[in-house]
Amino acid sequence: MPPVPGLMQFILASESARRVDLLNSVGYRFQTVKSGFPEVDHEGDPERTVRENARGKAEAVSNMYPSDIVLGADTVVYLPEERETFGQAKEPDDVRRMLKRLQGRAHEVHSGVAVIRGNRILVRHARTEVRMRPLPERDIEAYVTFGEGVGKAGGYAIQGVAAVFVEGIIGDYTNVVGLPLSLAARMLEHVGVGWYE
Numbered sequence: 001m002p003p004v005p006g007l008m009q010f011i012l013a014s015e016s017a018r019r020v021d022l023l024n025s026v027g028y029r030f031q032t033v034k035s036g037f038p039e040v041d042h043e044g045d046p047e048r049t050v051r052e053n054a055r056g057k058a059e060a061v062s063n064m065y066p067s068d069i070v071l072g073a074d075t076v077v078y079l080p081e082e083r084e085t086f087g088q089a090k091e092p093d094d095v096r097r098m099l100k101r102l103q104g105r106a107h108e109v110h111s112g113v114a115v116i117r118g119n120r121i122l123v124r125h126a127r128t129e130v131r132m133r134p135l136p137e138r139d140i141e142a143y144v145t146f147g148e149g150v151g152k153a154g155g156y157a158i159q160g161v162a163a164v165f166v167e168g169i170i171g172d173y174t175n176v177v178g179l180p181l182s183l184a185a186r187m188l189e190h191v192g193v194g195w196y197e
């Protein structure tokens, strides 16, 4: 359903099923609008990357619906030793390549969140460390065939089958899935949107 003109609403500037599910799971009422924002990658600076992308997505939708409240988000996976950022896996080959790099070590997941209401723009960032167990070739191939990793940052979904690859995390789990809920809720509260309404 498109946003209704004349009535102030909360809009998620995303069609990501993960972000929709997370916000729904705690009771937010919102519409979704695809931003069409072309994502940037500042090599070696995941925080800057996700902040800028979250803001760009939110601004693009806010320009279409200036009287509504808009939230945008962006998630990347980062290997600090190599200063290497992994965006979404576009095809099975990306999933294979990314998992080979991530297995047997720890990496970081960074999400940016931007909230816009009129002239107010809030932009914040969350980081979670994820430790993946060593993965034999056959596990990686089985996961590639399973198909879940395409469309996910870093080529895996912690909320899916890839849970069996993750030994532990430090930080907010929902950040890894695509939207740090605790952070987003505090930001939304600042602009008058509550999860309980």
Ligand SMILES: Cc1cn([C@H]2C[C@H](O)[C@@H](COP(=O)(O)OP(=O)(O)OP(=O)(O)O)O2)c(=O)[nH]c1=O
Pocket (backbone or CB within 6 Å): 013, 014, 015, 016, 017, 018, 019, 034, 035, 057, 073, 074, 075, 076, 077, 088, 109, 151, 152, 153, 154, 156, 157, 158, 159, 176, 177, 178
């Ligand atoms: C690491 C990880 C990422 N992801 C997902 C969340 C995000 O949807 C995706 C990262 O891509 P993004 O570019 O952040 O978002 P998107 O293109 O899916 O959606 P939009 O730009 O419309 O908001 O990876 C998981 O679902 N599970 C995981 O464990």
